[in-house]
Amino acid sequence: MKYLMSDQTLFRDRDVFEADYHPEQFNYREAQLREMAFAVRPALVGSRPHNVILKGLPGTGKTTSAHHIFSEIRETTQRIVPVYVNGQNDHTRFMVFTRIYEAVFGHLPPTTGISLRRRLNEIGKSLRDRGKVLLVCLDDANYLLHEGVLNDTVFSILRLYEEFPGVRSGVILTVSNIETDFRKELDACVISTMQPTEIYFPPYSSDEVKTILQERIQQGVYPGVIPGIVFDLIVERALLAGDLRVGLDLVRRAVDNAEQQARKTVEPGDVLSAHEISRNIHLTNSVKVLNPEEKKMLRSMAEYSMQEECIMCSGDVFAMVREETPMCYTTFFERLKKFDEMQLITIRSSRGTGNTREISLRYEADRVKEECGG
Numbered sequence: 001m002k003y004l005m006s007d008q009t010l011f012r013d014r015d016v017f018e019a020d021y022h023p024e025q026f027n028y029r030e031a032q033l034r035e036m037a038f039a040v041r042p043a044l045v046g047s048r049p050h051n052v053i054l055k056g057l058p059g060t061g062k063t064t065s066a067h068h069i070f071s072e073i074r075e076t077t078q079r080i081v082p083v084y085v086n087g088q089n090d091h092t093r094f095m096v097f098t099r100i101y102e103a104v105f106g107h108l109p110p111t112t113g114i115s116l117r118r119r120l121n122e123i124g125k126s127l128r129d130r131g132k133v134l135l136v137c138l139d140d141a142n143y144l145l146h147e148g149v150l151n152d153t154v155f156s157i158l159r160l161y162e163e164f165p166g167v168r169s170g171v172i173l174t175v176s177n178i179e180t181d182f183r184k185e186l187d188a189c190v191i192s193t194m195q196p197t198e199i200y201f202p203p204y205s206s207d208e209v210k211t212i213l214q215e216r217i218q219q220g221v222y223p224g225v226i227p228g229i230v231f232d233l234i235v236e237r238a239l240l241a242g243d244l245r246v247g248l249d250l251v252r253r254a255v256d257n258a259e260q261q262a263r264k265t266v267e268p269g270d271v272l273s274a275h276e277i278s279r280n281i282h283l284t285n286s287v288k289v290l291n292p293e294e295k296k297m298l299r300s301m302a303e304y305s306m307q308e309e310c311i312m313c314s315g316d317v318f319a320m321v322r323e324e325t326p327m328c329y330t331t332f333f334e335r336l337k338k339f340d341e342m343q344l345i346t347i348r349s350s351r352g353t354g355n356t357r358e359i360s361l362r363y364e365a366d367r368v369k370e371e372c373g374g
């Protein structure tokens with residue numbers, strides 16, 4: 001008996017449901033793509049591009065749009081060096097410049113003994129000597145807000161021309177937290193250099209969500225595998241979550257469930273059990289990028305919130321967290337802000353006096369605990 005190859009698959013192409021898949025059919029973002037192209041266009045002739053901020057709720061197509069524009073750049077010109085940086089993975093200035101180095105030179109920099117300064121110099125010289133325009137997309141830029149990382153990174157990118165006259169550079173920042181206002185978060189001198197244009201990505205309408213999911217299903221799953229009633233349930237859950245990604249993940253997991261039970265069609269029960277995992281996909285992905293100390297703090301907060309019935313007060317949380325791991329209030333508050341930016345918690349100013357904040361988790365405490373591990 002062979003185990004690996006024994007099952008028939010219901011997927012035509014399973015990859016189309018993966019998080020890093022770039023869809024061929026990409027509709028409803030015409031206006032945003034046009035605006036982005038307008039911002040990038042000056043770079044085609046060696047001038048400085050306009051800087052843009054792509055803002056919209058999770059799953060509204062910001063990352064996909066950035067990839068779309070970047071692949072068009074690669075097809076059209078050698079003049080621009082497009083650099084894509086995932087802020088969730090590369091969250092220090094050094095890491096961002098490592099990515100930039102890789103794009104400029106076509107290989108990673110030596111891993112030891114190379115300072116940021118030297119890396120910056122090599123990048124600046126190469127761009128100047130080859131007359132290239134640097135365009136960096138800092139995706140999920142809000143992950144870099146802590147400890148002034150975003151500020152310093154954007155500053156270093158946009159001020160390259162000071163040390164290397166003639167070098168032109170621009171940034172595309174994306175953010176899914178609507179409340180984040182980079183104009184307030186970044187220093188005035190960075191904002192005045194940046195002069196960003198904000199491009200808004202509105203949530204998809206229910207008809208748009210339906211069509212996108214339908215197209216993806218046609219591409220990725222054999223006909224008849226997902227009956228109409230099951231499709232409606234998937235759409236309903238995706239709309240409820242307000243995130244297309246939940247819908248795509250639901251399809252993949254529900255079809256997996258049906259496959260596992262050797263059925264040829266997906267049943268509502270497959271979707272419902274898949275939903276238990278899919279609805280927390282944002283939580284799972286976010287926790288993955290936290291460092292061990294941050295995970296530990298979030299886990300403690302989850303445990304604490306179980307006693308406090310949802311709303312916690314910042315002073316009490318600090319006292320509790322500090323008992324487990326000694327830290328100063330600044331570190332504690334930086335981490336809180338990071339969790340807030342990552343939409344894992346909500347922070348509100350308390351009605352009481354002083355700087356007290358009310359904190360609540362955005363996910364069920366036991367799920368948060370589980371994701372953060374022991």
Ligand SMILES: Nc1ncnc2c1ncn2[C@@H]1O[C@H](COP(=O)(O)OP(=O)(O)OP(=O)(O)O)[C@@H](O)[C@H]1O
Pocket residue numbers: 018019021022023025026027028029056057058059060061062063064065140175176201212244245248
């Ligand atoms: N217009 C569209 N057509 C087809 N697929 C889309 C469209 N918009 C988004 N998607 C799909 O939805 C998923 C989420 O899109 P994307 O990653 O671009 O969202 P995002 O705005 O960057 O979200 P986040 O803020 O959470 O990073 C991806 O799998 C993408 O392929």
Ligand SMILES: [Mg+2]
Pocket residue numbers: 062063064139140174
């Ligand atoms: Mg994104």
